[in-house]
Amino acid sequence: MKRIPLAALALALLASPAAQAQKKPAAAPTADQKMKQFIDGLMGKMTQDEKIGQLNLVSVGFDVTGPVVSKDVDANIRKGLVGGVFNTFTPVAIRKLQEMALKESRLHIPLMFGYDVIHGHRTIFPIPLGLAASWDMAAVEQSARIAAEESTADGLDWVFSPMVDIARDARWGRIAEGAGEDPYLGSRIARAMVRGYQGPGNDLTKDNTVMACLKHFALYGAAEAGRDYNTTDMSLQRMYNEYLPPYKAAVDAGVGSVMSSFNDVNGTPATGNKWLMTDLLRKQWGFKGFVVTDYTAINEMMEHGMGNAAQVSALALNAGIDQDMVGEIYLKNVADNIKSGAVSKAQLDAACRRILEAKYKLGLFQDPYRNVSAQRATSTLVKPEFIAAARDIARKSMVLLKNERSTLPLKKTGSIALIGPLANRQRDVIGNWSGAGDWKQAVSVEQGLRAAAPSLKITYAKGANIADDAQMLERLNAHGGDLELDKRSSEEMIREAVQVAQAADVVVAVVGESQGMTGEAASRSDIGLPGQQLALLKALKATGKPMVLVLMNGRPMTLPWENQNADAILETWFAGTQAGHAIADVLFGAYNPSGKITATFPQVVGQVPLYYNHKNTGRPFGGEKLDKYKSRYLDVSNEPLYPFGYGLSYTTFSYGKPTLSKTTLSPTETLEVKVTVQNTGNYDGEEVAQLYLRDVVGSISRPVKELKGFQKVMLKKGESKTLTFRLAPNDLKFYNNDLKFVAEPGDFKVFVGGNSRDVQEVSFKLAAK
Ligand code: BGC
Numbered sequence: 155m156k157r158i159p160l161a162a163l164a165l166a167l168l169a170s171p172a173a174q175a176q177k178k179p180a181a182a183p184t185a186d187q188k189m190k191q192f193i194d195g196l197m198g199k200m201t202q203d204e205k206i207g208q209l210n211l212v213s214v215g216f217d218v219t220g221p222v223v224s225k226d227v228d229a230n231i232r233k234g235l236v237g238g239v240f241n242t243f244t245p246v247a248i249r250k251l252q253e254m255a256l257k258e259s260r261l262h263i264p265l266m267f268g269y270d271v272i273h274g275h276r277t278i279f280p281i282p283l284g285l286a287a288s289w290d291m292a293a294v295e296q297s298a299r300i301a302a303e304e305s306t307a308d309g310l311d312w313v314f315s316p317m318v319d320i321a322r323d324a325r326w327g328r329i330a331e332g333a334g335e336d337p338y339l340g341s342r343i344a345r346a347m348v349r350g351y352q353g354p355g356n357d358l359t360k361d362n363t364v365m366a367c368l369k370h371f372a373l374y375g376a377a378e379a380g381r382d383y384n385t386t387d388m389s390l391q392r393m394y395n396e397y398l399p400p401y402k403a404a405v406d407a408g409v410g411s412v413m414s415s416f417n418d419v420n421g422t423p424a425t426g427n428k429w430l431m432t433d434l435l436r437k438q439w440g441f442k443g444f445v446v447t448d449y450t451a452i453n454e455m456m457e458h459g460m461g462n463a464a465q466v467s468a469l470a471l472n473a474g475i476d477q478d479m480v481g482e483i484y485l486k487n488v489a490d491n492i493k494s495g496a497v498s499k500a501q502l503d504a505a506c507r508r509i510l511e512a513k514y515k516l517g518l519f520q521d522p523y524r525n526v527s528a529q530r531a532t533s534t535l536v537k538p539e540f541i542a543a544a545r546d547i548a549r550k551s552m553v554l555l556k557n558e559r560s561t562l563p564l565k566k567t568g569s570i571a572l573i574g575p576l577a578n579r580q581r582d583v584i585g586n587w588s589g590a591g592d593w594k595q596a597v598s599v600e601q602g603l604r605a606a607a608p609s610l611k612i613t614y615a616k617g618a619n620i621a622d623d624a625q626m627l628e629r630l631n632a633h634g635g636d637l638e639l640d641k642r643s644s645e646e647m648i649r650e651a652v653q654v655a656q657a658a659d660v661v662v663a664v665v666g667e668s669q670g671m672t673g674e675a676a677s678r679s680d681i682g683l684p685g686q687q688l689a690l691l692k693a694l695k696a697t698g699k700p701m702v703l704v705l706m707n708g709r710p711m712t713l714p715w716e717n718q719n720a721d722a723i724l725e726t727w728f729a730g731t732q733a734g735h736a737i738a739d740v741l742f743g744a745y746n747p748s749g750k751i752t753a754t755f756p757q758v759v760g761q762v763p764l765y766y767n768h769k770n771t772g773r774p775f776g777g778e779k780l781d782k783y784k785s786r787y788l789d790v791s792n793e794p795l796y797p798f799g800y801g802l803s804y805t806t807f808s809y810g811k812p813t814l815s816k817t818t819l820s821p822t823e824t825l826e827v828k829v830t831v832q833n834t835g836n837y838d839g840e841e842v843a844q845l846y847l848r849d850v851v852g853s854i855s856r857p858v859k860e861l862k863g864f865q866k867v868m869l870k871k872g873e874s875k876t877l878t879f880r881l882a883p884n885d886l887k888f889y890n891n892d893l894k895f896v897a898e899p900g901d902f903k904v905f906v907g908g909n910s911r912d913v914q915e916v917s918f919k920l921a922a923k
Pocket of ligand 1: 369448674
């Protein structure tokens with residue numbers, strides 16, 4: 155592919171007086187010095203308006219998540235008033251806009267192209283909550299790597315991922331987009347994702363590496379009452395120990411950019427929060443990249459009550475927000491704010507510089523097209539290896555929640571009644587935030603089962619609508635949905651399903667949420683099965699046929715009846731392009747499920763927020779029936795339906811008593827914990843062995859358990875392996891009342907097991923010296 159020569163621009167810049175002055179350094183300049191020299195030269199030529207233009211990120215195309223759209227995009231590109239573009243891809247579309255910037259704007263500064271590549275680009279992987287349930291860091295990294303290969307081949311430079319917001323409230327629809335409730339696992343996944351996107355050395359000049367964007371900074375997942383965009387307010391101790399670690403892990407891994415969140419953080423919206431964006435992110439953590447807002451988040455500070463357009467624009471720039479996503483509020487206000495003294499020229503320069511640095515690091519000044527071509531796109535996108543990986547990763551993400559009397563795996567002979575509104579859905583299986591994925595290439599459960607078992611008699615009946623409320627359906631379809639309301643009465647649909655069930659050996663009911671019921675602006679106050687699906691299941695149960703539930707959903711759900719009455723339950727999330735094949739692999743036993751949930755499933759919605767790593771109260775409830783004055787509910791126990799880390803296999807595993815290399819540890823020593831895990835069942839299988847720690851006495855109250863390690867191991871039938879976990883000095887530390895990261899001498903408990911509840915315990919002491 156022919157590259158547009160930028161040599162002329164580079165030469166012109168180097169010939170500038172500022173560059174001339176630095177032309178003969180004593181020693182060879184470092185990469186950073188070269189970058190600085192280049193950007194000094196470029197900025198020396200830029201007008202104030204052109205600098206403000208770099209701060210402007212515009213959206214073109216379809217995927218709009220707010221009420222405002224970018225206008226006059228072409229004209230603004232030509233005037234040098236656009237720094238980056240998102241919501242478009244393909245070599246042709248990107249080349250057209252890039253050429254406009256390069257040929258028709260005064261300084262020919264290349265644009266940077268971003269997109270919401272969240273769980274795959276063209277080849278779609280399981281939604282992030284599902285991906286996390288694999289506990290397989292190589293698989294997580296591989297999914298991001300493939301997304302980087304595909305998105306760069308499609309002309310993109312920048313992906314709005316990873317989303318690392320800790321979420322403990324299943325009502326929040328965006329719990330689907332992150333790794334769940336745990337800061338340790340979340341941090342491991344954040345690192346794996348950044349590495350997958352940006353490559354092991356963070357070399358963004360490569361054709362196939364893409365700049366990641368850590369989001370949503372910060373605490374977006376702690377929205378009050380699980381309602382999207384809502385306020386967050388929490389102690390600094392909770393913030394540092396429980397919510398910030400995954401963001402910091404991504405920064406430490408070298409993430410190139412950060413997106414500010416919509417929410418208020420302890421009284422100041424994140425997007426205007428100088429403490430967050432400058433003191434913490436840049437000064438304490440040493441973040442060197444740039445910060446972009448979320449969609450129109452600066453403008454929204456007016457609704458937060460932070461002032462008028464000029465004031466919120468100044469607030470954001472002074473806080474350290476570099477780029478304005480869609481809001482165009484910088485474009486309209488920064489010049490006046492400089493005039494009035496509300497912001498300084500230096501502040502504008504700093505923001506502009508950080509965006510130009512990102513472009514420089516991406517190699518855009520060398521090759522603004524990053525070697526994109528139609529040919530490369532054709533040979534890269536959705537290639538067979540990627541499809542194979544999507545199937546494998548999808549299988550790994552699935553969690554077996556129940557399996558009585560070995561109902562699963564299913565036989566490939568006889569007959570099954572395939573029931574449920576999600577059984578033949580292609581659009582739903584790829585989940586939301588899969589904008590570049592073609593759902594017509596996705597495999598539904600029905601297609602997957604038929605392909606895997608051609609001689610099995612499969613009869614389908616819908617049984618229920620995913621939602622019966624026409625308005626809800628309209629809302630779900632507003633952003634790319636294709637749900638149709640079956641006009642038959644619920645009784646009629648159930649009657650048909652029951653007839654189909656009666657004629658079959660086993661019922662496979664594919665139920666859950668439609669993809670649009672999770673994700674952004676998709677909070678739910680009831681997290682049970684929507685519509686008449688539970689009524690359908692009750693009728694199916696009455697047939698007496700074995701009943702397997704295949705769940706599709708993007709959040710923990712309340713499933714008490716289902717857990718009591720189904721014979722088997724397989725959680726499949728929204729598993730991506732290859733969902734149907736992957737589900738068939740698990741249902742027929744070609745793959746033995748190995749996933750474990752990473753967000754607690756409550757019994758009833760009134761228990762949320764419910765999470766395993768909670769603190770004890772002064773009146774912990776031990777389960778005694780008549781113990782009234784305890785921290786408990788009158789009408790439900792404190793236990794979850796399924797605890798964090800839970801998931802079954804077709805085989806069983808037993809754990810020996812963990813042993814410790816020492817029972818007294820000095821603060822600089824590493825503790826080794828060994829445990830023998832045995833496959834005691836009838837299938838080869840993988841187990842995720844988990845290690846938790848409790849700091850028994852602390853200067854602040856400490857969680858009852860915290861994940862500090864895990865290993866996913868393959869064990870053949872009958873095989874046992876001794877696993878070694880290492881607890882390094884930092885694993886014993888936490889942020890104390892002064893926000894110092896310390897380990898406090900005293901007693902610790904170590905727990906090892908196959909989930910956060912069923913564990914074996916040993917103790918050790920941390921000595922003062
Ligand atoms: C979402 C972000 C997303 C952005 C751009 C916002 O509404 O909160 O996660 O990256 O839109 O599409």
